[in-house]
Amino acid sequence: MTIGAGRLALAVSRVDHPAFAIRDLSLHAAGGAASLTLEIAQLRIGASEFRRLTLRCAQGELGYPFISCRGGRLRIGSEDLPWRIDVDLDLETGKASAIARGEGAARADFHADANGRLHGRIARLPLADAAVLLQPLVAAPAAWKAGGVVDGEIEWLTPGAVKDAAAPDGRLIVHGTIDGGSFGSADGLHAGEKLGVDFRFDASRQRGRWRGAGSIDWRSGAAYWHPFFLEAGARLDVAGTMQGDRLELQRASLRLEGVDALAATAVIDLRRRHLVNGALTVSRADLAIVGPRWIAPLVAPQAAERLRFAGHVSAGVHVRDGVLDEVDAAFDQAGFSLPGAAGGGLALGPVSGHVPWRAKAGSRAEVSVAGGRWERLTLGPFSLAAELQGDRLAFARSSIPLLDGAVVLDGLAMQRGTDGWRGSGQVVVEPVSMRLLTEALGLPSMGGVLAASIPALKLHPGEIALEGALLVSVFDGYVQATGLRVREPFGVASHLSADIEARHIDLAQLTDTFRFGSITGFVDADVRGLELMHWRPVRFDARIASSAGSYPRRISQRAVQNISALGGAGASAAIQRGVIGLFDTFGYSELGFHCVLRADVCLADGIAGARRADDGFVIVRGGGVPALDVIGYNRRIDWNELIERLQRVISGKVAPELR
Amino acid sequence: MSVRVWIGILWLAFAGLLPGAAGAQGNLDIDTPAIAALRTSMQQRHLQLAPLYASGAVGLAGDGTVALRDASGVPLAQRGQVSNLVAAENADRAALYREIARANGHPEWEADVRRTFAQRWIERAQAGWWVQAGGNWVRK
Numbered sequence: 001m002t003i004g005a006g007r008l009a010l011a012v013s014r015v016d017h018p019a020f021a022i023r024d025l026s027l028h029a030a031g032g033a034a035s036l037t038l039e040i041a042q043l044r045i046g047a048s049e050f051r052r053l054t055l056r057c058a059q060g061e062l063g064y065p066f067i068s069c070r071g072g073r074l075r076i077g078s079e080d081l082p083w084r085i086d087v088d089l090d091l092e093t094g095k096a097s098a099i100a101r102g103e104g105a106a107r108a109d110f111h112a113d114a115n116g117r118l119h120g121r122i123a124r125l126p127l128a129d130a131a132v133l134l135q136p137l138v139a140a141p142a143a144w145k146a147g148g149v150v151d152g153e154i155e156w157l158t159p160g161a162v163k164d165a166a167a168p169d170g171r172l173i174v175h176g177t178i179d180g181g182s183f184g185s186a187d188g189l190h191a192g193e194k195l196g197v198d199f200r201f202d203a204s205r206q207r208g209r210w211r212g213a214g215s216i217d218w219r220s221g222a223a224y225w226h227p228f229f230l231e232a233g234a235r236l237d238v239a240g241t242m243q244g245d246r247l248e249l250q251r252a253s254l255r256l257e258g259v260d261a262l263a264a265t266a267v268i269d270l271r272r273r274h275l276v277n278g279a280l281t282v283s284r285a286d287l288a289i290v291g292p293r294w295i296a297p298l299v300a301p302q303a304a305e306r307l308r309f310a311g312h313v314s315a316g317v318h319v320r321d322g323v324l325d326e327v328d329a330a331f332d333q334a335g336f337s338l339p340g341a342a343g344g345g346l347a348l349g350p351v352s353g354h355v356p357w358r359a360k361a362g363s364r365a366e367v368s369v370a371g372g373r374w375e376r377l378t379l380g381p382f383s384l385a386a387e388l389q390g391d392r393l394a395f396a397r398s399s400i401p402l403l404d405g406a407v408v409l410d411g412l413a414m415q416r417g418t419d420g421w422r423g424s425g426q427v428v429v430e431p432v433s434m435r436l437l438t439e440a441l442g443l444p445s446m447g448g449v450l451a452a453s454i455p456a457l458k459l460h461p462g463e464i465a466l467e468g469a470l471l472v473s474v475f476d477g478y479v480q481a482t483g484l485r486v487r488e489p490f491g492v493a494s495h496l497s498a499d500i501e502a503r504h505i506d507l508a509q510l511t512d513t514f515r516f517g518s519i520t521g522f523v524d525a526d527v528r529g530l531e532l533m534h535w536r537p538v539r540f541d542a543r544i545a546s547s548a549g550s551y552p553r554r555i556s557q558r559a560v561q562n563i564s565a566l567g568g569a570g571a572s573a574a575i576q577r578g579v580i581g582l583f584d585t586f587g588y589s590e591l592g593f594h595c596v597l598r599a600d601v602c603l604a605d606g607i608a609g610a611r612r613a614d615d616g617f618v619i620v621r622g623g624g625v626p627a628l629d630v631i632g633y634n635r636r637i638d639w640n641e642l643i644e645r646l647q648r649v650i651s652g653k654v655a656p657e658l659r
Numbered sequence: 660m661s662v663r664v665w666i667g668i669l670w671l672a673f674a675g676l677l678p679g680a681a682g683a684q685g686n687l688d689i690d691t692p693a694i695a696a697l698r699t700s701m702q703q704r705h706l707q708l709a710p711l712y713a714s715g716a717v718g719l720a721g722d723g724t725v726a727l728r729d730a731s732g733v734p735l736a737q738r739g740q741v742s743n744l745v746a747a748e749n750a751d752r753a754a755l756y757r758e759i760a761r762a763n764g765h766p767e768w769e770a771d772v773r774r775t776f777a778q779r780w781i782e783r784a785q786a787g788w789w790v791q792a793g794g795n796w797v798r799k
Contacts, residue, residue, distance in 0.1 A: 188716075188730030188738065222735055226727075229739040297739060301746035462757045487761070488754045492700040493693040531692060538692035 036060025116158030152176015258289030420461030517559025587624025
């Protein structure tokens with residue numbers, strides 16, 4: 001202690017009280033009792049620790065045993081608190097009281113009695129001020145602009161005041177409410193509004209270790225915690241211990257809408273703000289509720305508006321040293337669907353099974369899928385098994401029933417990279433009857449079978465490439481698709497490309513199937529660079545020509561009329577109106593058609609090399625008796641009109657133009 | 660600002676962007692049905708994104724994507740939707756860069772296409788929009 005002219009200074013290196021501990025306290029009095037300044041290098045109250053506290057009292061009294069301060073202003077570190085503080089301290093009995101008055105009705109009263117019992121009542125404390133006081137404990141930075149008020153009580157019972165063997169060093173009880181709470185990070189990715197929260201904690205201290213339990217009941221308001229939007233209704237119950245900077249949550253249970261039970265344990269290093277160890281178990285989550293709220297924003301935000309979920313999932317997650325270490329998911333009758341931009345889309349389910357994942361070891365996932373749908377095709381039940389290793393996924397051979405055949409995936413392995421999934425495998429389509437396939441697709445019924453052998457299926461971000469051939473045996477010939485590519489399969493630009501080769505297609509069967517009249521004979525077709533968007537052709541270079549060989553070649557009157565009708569106003573059958581009506585069929589020697597589709601326009605041509613002086617092109621060249629030619633004159637045919645006309649021709653609603 | 664005006668702005672942006680972005684070797688103006696579908700999708704979405712660019716909630720990143728840079732001005736209940744909107748836009752942009760590279764017959768050009776587009780999006784951003792330069796956000 002030093003005393004000078006009208007000045008007094010007191011320095012205390014250490015004060016230990018059951019309720020608090022002080023290091024390096026200094027008190028300066030100037031001008032008699034006019035002013036007091038109290039400086040504390042370190043103050044610990046319960047589990048909270050504050051550094052560099054300064055209390056400047058406009059009026060103070062320094063005597064023995066009473067010390068008092070009126071109109072004090074408190075500064076913690078570099079933060080000035082907008083409070084006026086009155087303090088009375090009886091050094092003889094140890095009794096102390098402090099009353100802090102803030103803006104508006106904000107007020108905090110603290111009283112310590114001779115036994116060391118500390119009781120505090122807080123009313124309308126601004127959350128921003130509470131955040132400053134709690135900053136040593138709470139991770140949220142002060143820059144998060146906290147708003148709202150806190151009301152509550154704090155009670156610290158010293159060993160003399162509490163008769164509890166489990167709390168030989170004291171007990172801390174805190175309870176209260178937050179009303180009109182808000183917070184917001186600078187980037188807006190973490191924010192809350194109109195928050196109403198009830199909280200309660202009860203902790204005992206024993207040999208420097210806190211043990212306690214508490215609850216937080218979120219009763220109103222909403223929050224955005226990127227990428228999740230959360231609404232009130234959750235309740236958290238916790239129990240655990242804390243020693244030094246180490247917080248151990250031995251039990252934490254969260255009541256959340258759509259989840260039967262959610263429990264966690266954790267070890268947290270508060271100083272480093274680091275999750276040392278954590279485990280989370282989710283029991284029977286209703287995917288219809290948690291899927292859109294928790295899963296879609298995380299795994300597929302770009303399709304979050306379209307993704308649909310059903311069924312249930314239970315899960316376990318383990319984090320070790322801040323890194324995801326284990327995940328187990330058990331699906332129970334789960335369903336997932338992603339409707340396409342123009343209808344159709346993909347759906348799987350119900351799906352049941354277990355998917356385990358380990359960061360540093362392999363695991364095996366096994367699920368059974370009761371069915372599915374891809375566009376208009378229904379998939380039968382199948383099982384999927386896969387070996388999981390880090391970011392790598394290797395499927396066991398799996399057979400997915402499709403109508404009366406199956407799609408068999410073999411050796412399919414995928415690896416997740418920074419830009420998406422890459423992988424490869426083999427696909428075989430075991431024969432599917434064309435009758436069932438065309439029925440499913442809503443097409444006229446056809447005979448034959450579809451099969452495929454794809455020795456190299458390759459997955460790249462935005463592309464599925466099938467190196468091999470898809471073969472359809474139909475109309476006594478075959479159609480083969482090669483160079484199959486599905487690009488941007490889940491986006492708006494989803495499209496399929498392929499080269500098609502058809503050989504020896506029986507026109508009699510084909511025209512009968514499509515009720516196009518009757519043509520006997522065979523054709524070959526080559527479609528290069530076919531592109532389908534939403535199953536509609538948008539680009540190709542197609543050529544159809546009579547197959548080589550000797551076979552009967554007849555064309556019915558109706559087929560002639562229909563071919564003519566397809567060409568619109570420019571097409572004609574080179575035969576007189578009166579003559580065509582006399583015969584049912586005509587002979588022909590060759591037929592051919594060439595169409596290059598670009599920008600919804602079919603650039604048309606006829607039999608290769610069959611030029612005419614009038615710029616017409618020959619679609620059917622006559623041969624035999626009676627014979628006729630079918631000539632096209634319109635070389636730019638609107639594709640949509642052509643399709644419309646074809647549909648009308650098939651339904652028999654279009655009359656040909658004859659001249 | 661009316662929808663019609665926004666469509667006009669977007670149309671001008673595209674019209675101005677694509678020819679200018681054509682590289683010496685590749686044709687960034689190339690048109691395919693898939694690219695047209697992506698453009699249409701992006702044009703429709705732009706009506707929702709434009710006010711977010713203007714408010715600074717969303718900015719044009721240096722890697723050819725858009726980013727949620729300051730959501731604090733967006734109503735809380737809509738921040739998730741804005742986040743989804745940004746993700747959907749970025750999915751379309753990634754697909755657009757891939758499609759243009761493919762349509763040029765050089766899928767391996769995707770990174771170059773993306774880089775070129777990133778520069779152009781930023782160069783042609785309207786005054787007041789936030790763009791990323793050297794990793795930092797700046798307001799044009």
